[in-house]
Amino acid sequence: MNALRKLSWDWYDGEIPANVEVDETAYIETTFSFTRYRSQVQGGVTYRKAASTYLGTMFDVGPSGRVVLGNYALVHGARIICDASVEIGDYALISWNVVLMDTYRMPRDPALRRILLEKAALSPNRLAESQEKPRPITIGPNVWIGFDACILPGVTIGEGAVVGARSVVISNVQPFTVVAGNPAKQIRSLPKTASEE
């Protein structure tokens, strides 16, 4: 990242927002990842040591949202929808097309959805901020999430857990287990290994 917060290798002519904190060893493939980013808080996204985000990763982060990417966390093309907090632990591996969301954004009531759709259509940036209450999500250290999986609001995934491809995770996942399916259910336990500091 240069002084203008641009990336020399970037195909997209964007910049890293001023309130995004990037460790000097971190890697961002493209600033296109920030085209839906609206966080107003310091550390709206934090990249810790050697954390990385690749093409396809989109930070759809609302004004109060905060995303943390732990040391060596690798996000290989996820959509991160965050109005409160999404924490990704050290050495977590998030595969392509994963959705991590701490809010559904849309109300269940169809009349309220109409209002929101009208607001979005008529606003200059074609966005209407959600009034839904977010529920933070936490991805523990050493977690591996397979491609196309969805992690829904309020979920915590314990250390070392594995989430199968195309799973829909609606409840907490115990550490050192493998879950899969829709809704995701435990299919295995894994031997516990201590995470290194």
Ligand SMILES: CC(C)(COP(=O)(O)OP(=O)(O)OC[C@H]1O[C@@H](n2cnc3c(N)ncnc32)[C@H](O)[C@@H]1OP(=O)(O)O)[C@@H](O)C(=O)NCCC(=O)NCCS
């Ligand atoms: C979750 C996963 C790691 C499990 O692998 P595994 O431990 O070898 O599991 P198995 O293939 O022996 O399957 C065990 C059971 O879980 C089911 N299962 C496994 N993965 C599943 C999935 N993604 N969705 C639904 N069910 C799944 C199997 O059908 C099997 O069911 P059964 O016992 O009724 O026959 C693997 O299936 C997977 O989804 N890997 C994703 C890899 C990936 O995304 N790579 C991207 C590169 S980062």
